[in-house]
Amino acid sequence: MAMEKVELNVVYERPESLTTTTTHYCPGCTHGTAHRLVAEVLDEMGIREKAIGVAPVGCSVFAYDYFNHDFVEAAHGRAPAMATGIKRVRPENTVYTYQGDGDLASIGMAEIIHAAIRGENITVIFINNAIYGMTGGQMAPTTLPGMKTTSSPLGRDVEVSGYPIRMAEMLSTIDGASYVVRQSLHDAAHIRKSKKAIRRAFEVQEHGLGFAIVELLSSCPTNWGITPAEALHFVRDKMVPYFPLDDYKVIPEVAKLKV
Amino acid sequence: MAKELLKGNEAFAEAAVRAGVEGFFGYPITPASEFLEYMAKRMPALGRAFLQAESEIAAIHMVYGAACAGKRTLTATSGPGVSLMSEALSYIAGTEVPAVVVNVMRGGPGLGNIAPSQSDYNQMVKGGGHGDYYPIVLAPATVQEAIDYITLAFDLADKYLSLVYIVVDGNLGQMMEPAELPPMRELRKVPPEWAVSGAKDRDPNILTSIYIDPPDEEVTNIRLLKRWLEVEKNEIRYKEYELDDADIAVISFGVAGRVCLSAVKTAREEGVKVGLFRPITLAPFPRQAIEDLSKRVKRILVVEMNSGMMLQDVKQAVAGRVPIEYYGRMGGVTPFPEEVLDEIRRVNENDEEIPDGMERVQWLERLEERIARGE
């Protein structure tokens, strides 16, 4: 009996911009989702072959193992400076940083602010999960008030440690920043919006329009000590109210870009 | 090209430009700011990258990025800036990418002052950043040497995938001296195969200093050390003056070395058999040459603009064969040739043994007397 030919529609495949390496991320962590969104955008824009990523220190320190393009590994917090060095001598390449909240909003605060001030023509993917993941769940600059971490065992005391920093809002006040948004990875609808924001952020760079940053609210079930599903609910119910999702800055030239 | 009267810092910057620097990243600091200011005019005019960073930390991480991108790159700073840069310097060493740093040294520790000094010897030669690595350190003493060695620094950095430091002091940065600049080199057209330039028609290049498994890091350490041993074998440089028949060898580097040269010449006129050994590579240190020297001379005088940092390396090379004396000025004070001449005369008369460690005790006594005389 002859085999009947069946037409198969591809509904899901690995983007070329990702390698086949299995990630080391914990179950329920949204880093994998963010990686995939970036990779899909690089593929769709056809810029994988000129992309140079800058990995941070944090859980995504090994991001370069998962992306199938050139990558460098920065010191903690310095990714925007390193990306600046690369972009200034290789303006023809697409340069982006991928940073967590400890990296970008604590030790690397000066570097991210000044990259924005200069209107550096780079793209920044900022993963905000309100905790230091790699070092074992310590308090981050974005840890919510009262939130328990290994270094705030009684909950973040704002009298002692101050309040969480809202990076997107702050960066949007800087003249050099062209595109500043906050999105979230807690459900499919928001993941789609996140991808659109990432796409726009890379289009900003490709059009030479300057500094673009996408802040993505993310989950860390392991260090939050809850299940993956509970973690996504925590993002939705606790983080989104403190870190509202919005397009904080879209200069007119960026608004005109078709995405 | 004929010799021109060139100002130190500007000549060093132009030498870097002609060596093919495509990215300069810096932060203002006296006495190195003229380097930055020169680059601010010169680099954009050539269509090359210049950026005043928000801090020395950011500046050197920009250098790190540009180095990973396969472009010749450098920064110029002073000791306090190097302290801040130590983080990235270690990363650059660990990633095995070439970069050049010029340190126009000033008096310290702390904020110190802006006067010429050699107090960063340990910082530059013995490391400063964390981990197991060895930078090459060049110490020119004239404007011409600085031009020549900045040019060489980029070649050495590329050849050994290494950090190369140029240490000078404010005297050399500020002075004018006839010198000749090399012709402009053509810029690299094809990036080195290891550089990040976009993974087109090849596998991705990953540049990192992380080796999470200790055996992998050990293999890296072995590679770095082997490369360094090659540097030690091939790249030692120094200059000798009037040492053929010398009883006394003065050992001194940089501007202190040329101050000593004046004193040596005058002492020779007085009939003292004295010569000068001037290390140019502080790392690799000319250990063997100094060991050989210590078998020929009767006494050694080390002169520095610090508290006796290179002295320790000289002592190791001499290994007690002959007495070593020390003379130095600190805090941003440059010794005059007249004081070194006094020291040579005194050493010439002295035939006493100097117990280990006493050379600095005895020096401090003499120094404090000299300061009390208002010198």
Next chain:
Amino acid sequence: MEKSIIISGFGGQGTLFAGQVLAYAALDAGKHVTWIPSYGPEMRGGTARCTVTISDEEIGSPLTRNPSAVIAMNLPSLDRYERLMQPGGLMLANASLINREMDRTDVRGIYIPAARMAEAIGNPRLTNMIMVGALLASEKILPLDVVKKSLKEHLPARHQKTLPLNFEAMDQGAAFVKDAVVA
């Protein structure tokens, strides 16, 4: 032969430039030369000073404690270097601003009313060139015409129109010294 010359005065008296004129001329005459300004906090105090060393051989130290010649543009400079000069050295003092002669007898002192002479030529800023002319007439460092030629070659185009006055100032400085020696 090695000569170390210190030119010292207030900021704005053109001491650094006078030193550079000598340095350029030394270069053009095929000599070894170094020029180094005083640098450090002292600069902020209004003192401007440079050391020029001219030699037939490779120059060691660009700095000297005991100069062989000094141009003192003001009194603090004379006070400082009177005590430091080499025996047999030459002190050229801007007598317009210096109201005393040196106590030391083992050095030569020439007192030139340079600021007043410069004003007479038409520009007080020529004081430094009067002193340079005087130096060259007193010491065998470099021939005056070599220095003039170098000044012409190295002076930026926008300043070329000041050349005749600069030359006049050098000539008057030199003439003053010759007259003083004859007298």
